[in-house]
Amino acid sequence: MNTQDAKRVLETALICAQQPLPLKDMRTLFADELGPDSLRALLDELTRDWEGRGVELVALSTGWRFQSRPEMRDFLDRLNPEKPPKYSRAVMETLAIIAYRQPVTRGDIEDIRGVTVSSQIVKQLEDRGWIDAIGYREAPGRPALYATTKQFLDDLGLASLEQLPVLEGGAPATAVALAEALPDQGSLLEDSGQAVLSLEGETEAPAEADVEADVHAEAQDEEASIAVAADAVAEVAEPSQGAAELPAAHPSDDDHEAVLPPEPSEPPSEPAAETAPTDPQA
Numbered sequence: 001m002n003t004q005d006a007k008r009v010l011e012t013a014l015i016c017a018q019q020p021l022p023l024k025d026m027r028t029l030f031a032d033e034l035g036p037d038s039l040r041a042l043l044d045e046l047t048r049d050w051e052g053r054g055v056e057l058v059a060l061s062t063g064w065r066f067q068s069r070p071e072m073r074d075f076l077d078r079l080n081p082e083k084p085p086k087y088s089r090a091v092m093e094t095l096a097i098i099a100y101r102q103p104v105t106r107g108d109i110e111d112i113r114g115v116t117v118s119s120q121i122v123k124q125l126e127d128r129g130w131i132d133a134i135g136y137r138e139a140p141g142r143p144a145l146y147a148t149t150k151q152f153l154d155d156l157g158l159a160s161l162e163q164l165p166v167l168e169g170g171a172p173a174t175a176v177a178l179a180e181a182l183p184d185q186g187s188l189l190e191d192s193g194q195a196v197l198s199l200e201g202e203t204e205a206p207a208e209a210d211v212e213a214d215v216h217a218e219a220q221d222e223e224a225s226i227a228v229a230a231d232a233v234a235e236v237a238e239p240s241q242g243a244a245e246l247p248a249a250h251p252s253d254d255d256h257e258a259v260l261p262p263e264p265s266e267p268p269s270e271p272a273a274e275t276a277p278t279d280p281q282a
Contacts (some may be wrong), residue, residue, distance in 0.1 A: 006034065007042050014046075020063030020154060061153035061160060089179070094121050096178035098131050099152070099164060103145035105137055112178075122146070130155070 001009075013029055014021055016195075026039050043064060047057045054072045057064060069077060077083075087095075090189040094117060097109050109117050125131045133144040153159065165182070 001030070001033070003042070006030065006038075007045060010039075010042050011046055014057065014066055016066060017065065020060045020065040022063035025063070059159060061150040061158065067157070090118070091121050091124060092182065093176070093179045094128060095125055095148075098125075098146050099148050099161070099182065100167075100178045102147040103134055105143040105145060107143060164222045197217050 009029065011024060013026070023036055023039055027034065027036075032151075043057065043059075045088055050057055050066075054069055055066050056069050057066055066235065090113075093113055094109055097112050101108065101112070106122065108116050122131070126133075129149055131146050131152070132149050134147045135145045136142040137145055148161070153161070156164075
């Protein structure tokens with residue numbers, strides 16, 4: 001097979017692929033007759049062939065794929081005017097901290113954000129396929145260590161974490177600075193103006209992100225904490241049903257006489273009738 005025919009086969013496979021195509025699958029495509037160097041040379045040629053078009057060939061963390069260029073987003077959005085909901089600020093800050101400081105525990109994230117991290121936020125990022133627990137820290141409780149996934153890099157259009165934007169001006173790694181350094185949220189969504197090119201020329205519909213619980217997650221946690229505290233205060237402030245039967249605190253020795261119950265007294269007897277004195281001369 002000559003170079004031109006091999007390039008046509010590879011181009012067709014990339015266009016028809018539903019997921020990024022890794023090099024090992026490309027070698028299978030040619031029955032291992034082409035080595036990695038030959039495949040990379042073909043990929044470089046295809047990249048140059050598609051320059052100046054609305055679609056580009058890019059290398060991602062899991063392989064290569066055709067996708068639309070960012071400047072085509074405004075036009076492609078007209079085909080899908082309904083936008084999936086954006087993620088809350090708490091979700092983006094949590095994701096940014098994991099991306100830039102990984103691997104981290106929930107405690108590490110809470111130290112940077114200064115607030116408690118809701119379990120719903122972590123679960124949403126895990127369900128989305130952007131983060132995963134890769135191990136446990138050797139510390140009391142063995143907290144899980146979280147890191148980003150290859151799916152996260154693919155959705156951002158990156159091949160590695162080294163391509164993440166650098167914090168400008170040596171800014172401190174606060175939650176806000178890290179979140180602002182992440183690409184626009186549109187890049188984190190499946191349509192993102194970078195539609196995957198398929199054989200039919202259609203784009204996949206974006207997945208709806210269930211963020212309603214996330215938007216109020218922290219508020220719910222705060223309300224729950226307040227409710228628990230209120231119950232604890234009420235339990236201390238209001239005596240229980242048997243509280244009235246509890247004995248009083250022991251008094252001091254000096255007060256024993258004052259608090260001892262009085263001894264039962266006999267009913268007073270009637271005074272004896274007065275008798276007249278007897279006259280000794282009588």
